[in-house]
Amino acid sequence: MKIIDGKTIAKKIKxxxxxxVAKMIDNDMDTPHLAAILIGNDPASQTYVNSKEKDCKEVxxxxxxxxxxxxxxxxxxxxIIDFINNxxxxxxLIVQLPLPDHISTDKIIQSIKPEKDVDGFxxxxxxxxALSMPTFLPATPYGIMQLLERSKxxxxxxxxxxxxxxxxVGTPMSILMSRKSSPGNCTVTMCHSRTKNLKExxxxxxxxxxxxxxxxxxxxxxxxxxxxxxxVGIHRIKSSKTKSGFKLIxxxxxxxxxxxxxxxxxVPGGVGPMTRVSLLLNTLKAFKQNLNNL
Numbered sequence: 324m325k326i327i328d329g330k331t332i333a334k335k336i337k338x339x340x341x342x343x344v345a346k347m348i349d350n351d352m353d354t355p356h357l358a359a360i361l362i363g364n365d366p367a368s369q370t371y372v373n374s375k376e377k378d379c380k381e382v383x384x385x386x387x388x389x390x391x392x393x394x395x396x397x398x399x400x401x402x403i404i405d406f407i408n409n410x411x412x413x414x415x416l417i418v419q420l421p422l423p424d425h426i427s428t429d430k431i432i433q434s435i436k437p438e439k440d441v442d443g444f445x446x447x448x449x450x451x452x453a454l455s456m457p458t459f460l461p462a463t464p465y466g467i468m469q470l471l472e473r474s475k476x477x478x479x480x481x482x483x484x485x486x487x488x489x490x491x492v493g494t495p496m497s498i499l500m501s502r503k504s505s506p507g508n509c510t511v512t513m514c515h516s517r518t519k520n521l522k523e524x525x526x527x528x529x530x531x532x533x534x535x536x537x538x539x540x541x542x543x544x545x546x547x548x549x550x551x552x553x554x555v556g557i558h559r560i561k562s563s564k565t566k567s568g569f570k571l572i573x574x575x576x577x578x579x580x581x582x583x584x585x586x587x588x589x590v591p592g593g594v595g596p597m598t599r600v601s602l603l604l605n606t607l608k609a610f611k612q613n614l615n616n617l
Contacts, residue, residue, distance in 0.1 A: 324581055325474075327553075327588045329466070332473050333596035337382050340603055344383035355414045355610040356385040357441065357602070358407050362400065362426070363393035368419045375417075378599050384606065387413070397426045401434055408436045414613065415441030415606040438612065441605035444490070452495060455502050459605045464495045466597025467532065467553055469604075471506040476530075476551055476586060483509035484525050486541070486574070487534035492555055496532055521545075533574040543579040552580060552587045555594050 344354050357379055361372050372388055379386035389403060400418075407416050416439045422428050432440075437447040443461040451458035460468070471478060483500045487493035497513040500506070509530065514521055516535070525531055525545040533541045534555035546552060556574030564570070573590030581587050588594055 324584050325586050327470055327474050327586050327593060329470060329588060329593040329596045332470060333466075333600040335473075336469070336600045337378070337603070340382040340600075340607055343607065348383065353412075354383055354385060355606045356387065356412055357606045358387045358389065358413045358416045360389045360391070360400070360403065360407075360416070360418045362391050362395050362419070362422055365421070368421075372419055374599060375602065378603055382603055384603065393423050395423075395426075397430070400426060400431060404431070404434045408434075408439060413439070414610045415439050415602075417442045417602065439609060441602060441609055443495075443605065449490075449495070453498055455504070459608065460499070460601070461491060461495045462601040462605070463492050463534075463555060463594060463598045464499050465601040465604070466594060466599075467496065467555070468499055468506050469601065470553070470588065470594070470597055471530075471551075474586065476506070478506040478530065479508040481509050481529035482527055483511045483530040483532065484528035485511060485513045485532045485534065486515075486525060487532075487536065487555070488513055488515045489534065489536075492534040496534065500530070500532075535574050537574060538572055539574070539576040541575040541580060543576070543583055546580050546583050548583050549585040550583065552584050553594065554588050554590050557590055557595060 347354055359372050359375055361368060376386045376388060407413050416435055418431055420428065422431060432444045433446060435445055437445045440448055441459055443459040448458045452460060485493050485497045493513060497511045500509045501511040512524055514524055518524065522545050526547050528547060528550055530551045531546060532553045536556060538558040538560060552575055554573035554575040558572050559569050560572055561568060562570040571591050
């Protein structure tokens with residue numbers, strides 16, 4: 324069994340990006356600028372946005388964070404997005420999810436210019452992804468594809484089971500793994516909580532991508548011997564074994580499943596760092612596209 328070390332791979336990609344940005348600076352060029360909008364005081368969202376700021380600093384990007392209270396209106400948020408859409412100095416924009424209940428997530432996502440939608444959630448970008456056209460890929464699926472490619476994991480002709488059907492991970496992941504590409508060229512089955520014979524289907528997978536959002540849902544009897552297991556889940560649970568009183572676990576019961584795998588991602592340190600670095604890759608891509616359009 325080999326651990327797929329997302330933290331190390333992400334660090335390498337950051338180094339590659341930083342070199343490209345350094346060349347831009349040497350040539351007196353502007354550098355990519357990522358803007359993030361944060362509504363409310365959700366601790367997880369705040370931590371994630373802070374991490375994105377840190378990532379930008381590490382690679383030489385400019386970053387801006389627009390923070391507003393939880394009662395910020397949808398109308399005012401749309402005005403801020405329109406302002407950023409028309410600011411030529413800002414390369415990419417993300418609106419941190421989840422949003423408060425009084426704000427329509429769909430309306431907000433659709434209000435972002437597709438060419439600045441570095442989260443890859445705009446319907447235009449999702450449609451291009453489905454058609455295998457060049458576009459911004461959603462960050463977590465993009466990160467997983469990077470993990471598979473850089474770990475030299477063979478995917479062609481393999482049976483891939485995607486556990487979970489969210490628009491953020493499961494659905495785009497199933498599309499990407501079935502595309503005529505490398506990684507890709509898999510025979511893909513997408514499962515969810517209503518799937519019959521779920522255990523048997525998962526156990527048929529050469530590559531199992533767990534994104535069902537349930538702590539330690541995937542157990543050893545659901546995994547084929549020598550399968551590749553990608554754990555997308557992350558859950559904070561109480562623990563008497565840590566100083567903080569909490570620990571992070573995934574959708575996979577790591578201790579027992581890892582004994583059967585050829586490769587597996589840990590939690591933390593697997594998919595998470597790759598999600599963040601994929602956002603940087605998309606921002607760099609947006610910057611280059613903008614240059615080409617000038």
